[in-house]
Amino acid sequence: MSEWKQAVVIGASGGIGKGIADALEEEGVAVARYARSLTGAGHIDLEDEATIAAAARRIAEGPAPDLVIVATGLLHDGERGPEKAIDQLDPLWLARNFAVNAIGPALVAKHLLPLMPRSGKTIFAALSARVGSISDNRMGGWYGYRASKAALNQLIRTLAIEHKRRNDRSIVVALHPGTVDTALSKPFQGNVRPGGLFTPDRAAVQLLDVLDGLRAPDSGKLFDWEGKEVQP
Numbered sequence: 001m002s003e004w005k006q007a008v009v010i011g012a013s014g015g016i017g018k019g020i021a022d023a024l025e026e027e028g029v030a031v032a033r034y035a036r037s038l039t040g041a042g043h044i045d046l047e048d049e050a051t052i053a054a055a056a057r058r059i060a061e062g063p064a065p066d067l068v069i070v071a072t073g074l075l076h077d078g079e080r081g082p083e084k085a086i087d088q089l090d091p092l093w094l095a096r097n098f099a100v101n102a103i104g105p106a107l108v109a110k111h112l113l114p115l116m117p118r119s120g121k122t123i124f125a126a127l128s129a130r131v132g133s134i135s136d137n138r139m140g141g142w143y144g145y146r147a148s149k150a151a152l153n154q155l156i157r158t159l160a161i162e163h164k165r166r167n168d169r170s171i172v173v174a175l176h177p178g179t180v181d182t183a184l185s186k187p188f189q190g191n192v193r194p195g196g197l198f199t200p201d202r203a204a205v206q207l208l209d210v211l212d213g214l215r216a217p218d219s220g221k222l223f224d225w226e227g228k229e230v231q232p
Helices: 015-026 049-060 091-115 143-164 186-191 200-213
Strands: 006-010 030-034 067-070 122-127 170-176 222-224
Touching (some): 006 015, 015 200, 049 091, 067 091, 122 143, 122 200
Parallel strands (some): 006 067, 067 122, 122 170, 170 222
C-alpha cells in the first residue's frame, strides 16, 4: 500500500470504503474522501453527474491521484430488494440498480481517469461482485443486481482498453470483496458459511493487498478478495 501517494475513495462513509480510506491513511497515503452522505466538499452522488464533475474539479486543483477506488453499491433500499423471480421485475428498480452499480462508476471514470498520471502505475478500481459473472450464474434470481454488476464488469474492461492508450502502465479493475459485514449484506448474512463473513477493516486490507499485487496485464479484469480472477 505504501507505493500510493494520492488516493480518492468514493463511498468513504460506507463500511468497506471507510476501511479502505482508514487503511491507506495509516500507510501515509493522502486520501480524499467522498460519499453521498457527506456534505460540502466531500459530497458526491453517483446518480447526479454534476456532483461527480464538481468533485473532479476540486481533485484537479491538487496532486494527481494515482489510486481511485469506487466503493459503492446498491442491493436493497427500504422494502426493495433483489428479485427472486421474474414476476418481481420492476423497470424503475432495474434502472436504479444500473444507475448506481454501473452508470455511476462509469461516470466517475469519465471525470477522474483523465486526472490520473500519464505515466507510472496507477489504479482505478470499482467494487463489483461475483454474482455479476454470467458463467458463474447457477442459481438465477437477483436480476437487477446481477445484470448491473455484469454491466459494470464490461464497462471496466472497455475503460481499461481505452485508458491503456493514455498510460500503458495503468490498471483499471473490478473487485469482488466477498461477503462483508455491512448494511448492504445484512439481510443476507444468514446464508454465509462459517468464516466467510469479513469485517469491513479486514475486507479493506485484503482488497488493498490485491491491488498492490496487480500489474498492467491485469487491467480490465475482475479479481476476488484472494486475488483470484473471476471469469465473466
